[in-house]
Amino acid sequence: MKPVDPRLLRYAAAARGFVAASALIAVVQTGVVIAFAWLLTDAVTGALAGRDVTASLIWLLIAASLRGALIALSDAAGTRAAARTGAQLRAALIRAVGRLGPGWLAQRNQAGLAVTAGHGLDALDAYFARYIPQLVLTVIATPVLLAVMWWQDWPSGLAAAITLPLIPLFLILIGMATRTVQRRQWQTLQRLAVRFADTVQGLATLRLFGREQRAAERIETTADEYRRETMTVLRFSFLSGFAMELLSSLAVALIAVSVGFRLLSGELSLEVGLFVLLLAPEAFLPIRQVGVQFHAAAEGVAATEEIFEVLDAAGARADRVHNSGDLVPETAEARVLGENRPGSPELWTRGTDLVISDLGVRDLPPVSFAAEPGTITLIEGPSGSGKSSLLAALRGAADFDGAATFGGSDLRDLAPADWLAWAGQAPGLIRGTIAENVALGDPSADAEGIRAALDDACAEDLDPAAELGVQGSGLSGGQGQRVAVARAFYRHAAEPRRVLALDEPSSALDADTEARLWSSLRRRADAGATILLVSHRRSARTIADQVIALGVSV
Numbered sequence: 304m305k306p307v308d309p310r311l312l313r314y315a316a317a318a319r320g321f322v323a324a325s326a327l328i329a330v331v332q333t334g335v336v337i338a339f340a341w342l343l344t345d346a347v348t349g350a351l352a353g354r355d356v357t358a359s360l361i362w363l364l365i366a367a368s369l370r371g372a373l374i375a376l377s378d379a380a381g382t383r384a385a386a387r388t389g390a391q392l393r394a395a396l397i398r399a400v401g402r403l404g405p406g407w408l409a410q411r412n413q414a415g416l417a418v419t420a421g422h423g424l425d426a427l428d429a430y431f432a433r434y435i436p437q438l439v440l441t442v443i444a445t446p447v448l449l450a451v452m453w454w455q456d457w458p459s460g461l462a463a464a465i466t467l468p469l470i471p472l473f474l475i476l477i478g479m480a481t482r483t484v485q486r487r488q489w490q491t492l493q494r495l496a497v498r499f500a501d502t503v504q505g506l507a508t509l510r511l512f513g514r515e516q517r518a519a520e521r522i523e524t525t526a527d528e529y530r531r532e533t534m535t536v537l538r539f540s541f542l543s544g545f546a547m548e549l550l551s552s553l554a555v556a557l558i559a560v561s562v563g564f565r566l567l568s569g570e571l572s573l574e575v576g577l578f579v580l581l582l583a584p585e586a587f588l589p590i591r592q593v594g595v596q597f598h599a600a601a602e603g604v605a606a607t608e609e610i611f612e613v614l615d616a617a618g619a620r621a622d623r624v625h626n627s628g629d630l631v632p633e634t635a636e637a638r639v640l641g642e643n644r645p646g647s648p649e650l651w652t653r654g655t656d657l658v659i660s661d662l663g664v665r666d667l668p669p670v671s672f673a674a675e676p677g678t679i680t681l682i683e684g685p686s687g688s689g690k691s692s693l694l695a696a697l698r699g700a701a702d703f704d705g706a707a708t709f710g711g712s713d714l715r716d717l718a719p720a721d722w723l724a725w726a727g728q729a730p731g732l733i734r735g736t737i738a739e740n741v742a743l744g745d746p747s748a749d750a751e752g753i754r755a756a757l758d759d760a761c762a763e764d765l766d767p768a769a770e771l772g773v774q775g776s777g778l779s780g781g782q783g784q785r786v787a788v789a790r791a792f793y794r795h796a797a798e799p800r801r802v803l804a805l806d807e808p809s810s811a812l813d814a815d816t817e818a819r820l821w822s823s824l825r826r827r828a829d830a831g832a833t834i835l836l837v838s839h840r841r842s843a844r845t846i847a848d849q850v851i852a853l854g855v856s857v
């Protein structure tokens with residue numbers, strides 16, 4: 304585990320600003336610590352000598368108050384930076400997942416990714432508020448304090464310089480073991496999240512087959528495993544704290560014994576000896592605190608490492624596309640962070656023809672065709688012939704061989720959202736109103752456009768303001784399907800040059816509703832739309848301009 308991953312500073316602007324602010328605070332803190340030790344020494348020696356130490360005590364109180372204010376300022380800045388960095392990394396993660404596409408996401412542990420983006424990034428609070436400030440303070444304060452000690456009393460400075468490296472050495476050794484158990488704990492938490500999500504989603508089926516108790520027992524087993532892993536992490540944390548406290552205490556005691564003997568022999572003045580003794584614990588304190596906060600921050604760091612893997616993958620994809628000379632931002636980092644996103648005018652200048660040449664998905668037979676504006680291309684065939692797989696390849700949800708271009712640009716290098724409006728067999732509805740489901744992702748939803756899309760999808764009987772439950776509960780299968788079609792219509796209306804692709808949009812509709820839906824599709828095609836229609840209904844042939852018949856896979 305790196306103390307500060309350079310990728311954190313690259314992907315989160317808030318982190319860069321906080322590190323700079325922490326360095327400034329650390330410089331001031333170092334000066335305050337030295338001033339506090341000197342003022343306290345002056346007050347003690349002055350009192351012993353019978354001098355008036357009122358001024359020293361007042362300045363001592365001011366220095367103590369300033370030190371407390373700096374610590375509070377560092378905590379507040381760290382908490383704010385953690386919140387801003389978490390938000391920036393979540394936004395970058397969402398954009399990176401969108402860039403990588405549904406095919407990449409389908410191969411990932413989605414529930415685990417959600418835990419990482421949620422609970423994991425929330426754990427950054429400890430990393431920013433306590434770990435980074437102590438790390439920066441160690442880099443700045445410790446060398447300065449050692450130099451001051453050496454300047455005042457070189458034997459004490461030498462003793463501190465020799466014993467100080469033992470603490471990070473033990474910290475590294477214990478940290479290597481901690482990393483292993485911390486990673487195991489984090490993976491167990493992700494398994495627990497996946498198991499719980501799968502159980503909730505399939506609860507009706509589990510109850511039907513009488514397996515809900517077994518599923519609950521498996522969740523309990525995983526939760527107990529997570530508890531044991533957490534206790535292991537805590538044991539390593541306590542062991543690390545004990546080792547560092549013991550080493551630093553022995554080092555300070557060694558310096559104190561040396562100073563004491565030299566004070567008794569008259570080789571050292573009380574003023575210098577007391578000043579060095581006050582600085583010695585302060586020289587060891589930052590690195591001790593780094594070790595203590597290392598374990599508190601480990602969970603957040605583990606989460607960011609997984610997020611960085613996703614962002615790096617998106618960056619590598621952006622680099623590949625950039626090298627191909629297609630429409631991409633100037634740097635991979637800008638693409639991952641969503642900067643300089645290519646605009647629609649540049650995309651459409653290349654044309655809007657969809658050309659498929661020998662496209663093959665897995666072991667399915669390859670297919671070739673071209674879809675032009677103003678036409679409906681019907682893709683039909685028996686179950687297993689690859690109809691849905693073809694659409695999955697076009698929208699980036701499946702890898703494919705062969706060539707597929709839109710306006711001359713390789714579909715592998717285009718974000719599906721830029722050129723495609725799609726509705727699949729599963730409606731994919733979310734909790735919220737019907738209008739929110741239709742205008743999904745539109746920050747400025749058009750109420751009239753939502754109503755028109757619902758009407759064209761033969762869902763004129765649905766109220767856009769009606770609230771739906773989780774996964775769109777509250778609608779029948781046919782109603783949910785029509786809402787999904789309306790979503791595709793709404794997105795297509797926002798940019799009519801997009802390809803409109805529908806996968807079995809009438810499978811849950813009666814004959815009359817299906818006929819009205821076909822008429823709606825025909826009107827859109829006559830207005831210039833490019834439509835891909837997957838359907839097993841023979842009635843779909845009446846509106847098709849070309850029919851692509853897929854055979855059975857071998």
